[in-house]
Amino acid sequence: MAVKKSISALEDHAGYWLRYVSNHVSHAFSRKVEACGVTVAEWVLLREMLNAGAANPSQLAEAVGMTRGTVSKLMQRLCHKKLVARSTTDGDQRYQTVELTAAGKRLVPVLAKLADENDREFFSHLKADERTSLISLLRDIVRRQGWKDLPVD
Numbered sequence: 001m002a003v004k005k006s007i008s009a010l011e012d013h014a015g016y017w018l019r020y021v022s023n024h025v026s027h028a029f030s031r032k033v034e035a036c037g038v039t040v041a042e043w044v045l046l047r048e049m050l051n052a053g054a055a056n057p058s059q060l061a062e063a064v065g066m067t068r069g070t071v072s073k074l075m076q077r078l079c080h081k082k083l084v085a086r087s088t089t090d091g092d093q094r095y096q097t098v099e100l101t102a103a104g105k106r107l108v109p110v111l112a113k114l115a116d117e118n119d120r121e122f123f124s125h126l127k128a129d130e131r132t133s134l135i136s137l138l139r140d141i142v143r144r145q146g147w148k149d150l151p152v153d
Contacts, residue, residue: 024122026151028118028121028122029118032114032118033114036107036110036114037081038078038083038107038111041070041074042077042078042083043115044064044150045060045066045074045075046083046084046100046107046111047108047111047112048060048063049098049100049104049108050100050105050108053099054097054098054099055097055099056095056096056097056098057072057096057098058071060098064149064150065148065149065150066149075098079098082101082103082104083100083101083103083104083107084098084099084104085098085099085101087099
């Protein structure tokens with residue numbers, strides 16, 4: 001008679017629950033920012049640009065952990081939406097600086113408020129120390145894994 005090995009259930013894994021929660025939190029936030037005309041990836045870049053001020057796309061790519069190609073595509077879309085402006089130094093097209101337009105600077109706080117609301121929607125039931133512990137545990141996992149890229153999808 002063959003002995004059946006016990007096979008763990010999906011629900012036995014922390015990763016299952018992280019993905020379950022992440023999918024719902026991320027999807028809700030995505031819907032919110034898309035209602036304002038941007039994607040989550042664009043939001044991440046816009047938020048970083050608020051801190052960085054005028055910067056070159058390579059610096060931004062490094063800061064948010066995206067490829068230069070991805071940042072370039074996002075910049076094209078954000079320029080088309082008039083949220084970002086590009087400029088060149090002495091007409092040299094190889095070196096570009098990008099920065100938020102006035103419209104971009106007005107939009108970032110609106111999107112940040114949506115991020116805050118999304119957090120409240122999903123995590124306000126936690127006590128302050130529980131929320132702090134959760135964030136601390138997740139940051140520790142990120143640090144131990146050496147992850148640098150920002151979650152955008």
